[in-house]
Structures are given as C-alpha cells and as structure tokens.
Amino acid sequence: MTNNISISSTLNPGVFDEISDTVLLSSDSVLFYIHSATVSRTQPNAFRRLVGVPLTDSACRDRIINIDESSDLVTVLLHALYDRPCNPVPSFDSIVTAVDKMRMYEISPTVQLTPTSHLYKLILSFAPVKPLEVYALAGFHRLNEMAVEASTHLISHPLSAITDALATRIGTTYLLRLFQWRLHRTSEMKRIFLTPLFPHPPTRQCSFENQKLTAQLWAEVSASFGYNDHTGLRL
Secondary structure (H helix, E strand, C coil), rough: CCCCCCECCCCCCCCCCCCCCCEEEEEECEEEEECCCHHHCCCCCCCCHCCCCCCCCHHHCEEECCCCCHHHHHHHHHHHHHCCCCCCCCCCCHHHHHCCCHHHHHCCCHHHHCCCCCHHHHHHHHCCCCCHHHHHHHCCCCCHHHHHHHHHHHHHHHHHHHCCCHHHHCCHHHHHHHHHHHHHHHHHHHHCCCCCCCCCCCCCCCHHHHHHHHHHHHHHHHHHHHHCCCCCCCC
C-alpha cells in the first residue's frame, strides 16, 4: 500500500452538514468519511464482515476501517447506499464488479437497485451499447425491472452472441424469458406480415387492378418473413 493517503472528493467531511462518524480506507489509500446511520438505513449489516459488528456500533468510532477494495469500487458501493449519483461516472466494468460484490459486504442489490435509484438509472444508461451485459447483470441478481428494460435493447441483437459464460451468468430463468420473448415477437411479425391485404371499394386512385397488384407485391415481399428471423426490424 502506498504511504500517500488521499481523501475522497465525494465523501469527505466538507460534503455534508452532518458530521461523519465512520471512516473507511480503501486498498489504494483513499479515505471515505461516512455516516453509519445513513449507510445502515437500508442495509443494517452493511460492511459488518469488516469489523464483526454493525457500523452503528460504538466499536466503529474513533478508528479507521480498512476495506480491501479499490477506491473506485468503494465509491460505487457507498454511492449506492447513499443513493447519490456517481461523479465522475465510473466505468461499466467497475459498476458490475461493485454490484457483484455487494452481497460480500452484506448489501442487497435488490434493495439498493430499484427503478428510482441513481445507480439503477446509471446501469440502464449503458443498455444501448451493452444490452447483453446489462441484461446478464439483471438476471444474475434477479433485478426483474432492469431485465425487462434492458431487453428492449436486444430487439436487433443476435442471440448467437450469447456465449456459454454469459448464458451461465444470465441464468436459466432469464435466458428462457429472453428466448421466449424473441420467439413470440417472431411469431407475431409472421402473423402480421403473412395476413393478406383486405380489399376495399375501388376509387379513382386505387382500382381493383391496383389493389390486386399491391396485394401480389405484398405477398411476395412478406413471404420472406415466413422463413427468416426479422425481429431486429423496428416497426
């Protein structure tokens, strides 16, 4: 560990009006000044494994508690507990690692990652560019709302891109949901496109001959939907 100790720019004594009562030190020597009551409000046993007692215990006062994690990861964990936006925005990999380690520190992802929380919204902001990864994160931690929202970005994503490792992470329940959703979408698109056009009374602009030609063209073009997966099309 380096001898140069710094203080978190987002969780330090000057950030809050209330005086902090707990200090964490990351593996890369960054100090975090936090409030045990705030951290423990939704997660009473958060970080208990570090000291053997809840952070609200008097044994956690007047000492520095070491946590063997990088400052980037600790920042994500603490901002999730405070429900504050991360600034600067951490990398997606850092967020995933932090969420995966939440249970190690007695923090429940399903409690902290609700649709109104800042971290939940931040994770979903990556969905347009990392849809499978976000869906896998949601599936692994049983975050149903996040999985549903992430799946909307998988409309045109080839399911063949799901590796064995990613499938294992997603889990059987959410993997089955994804395949069923795609099969249902394919079935619905086939039903729509393979339905013949219904004729209407002729007009000057559209005679029976015009309708017949249009119907023939429609049938020829839509026939391909009976044999190919075009679920990536945005209608």
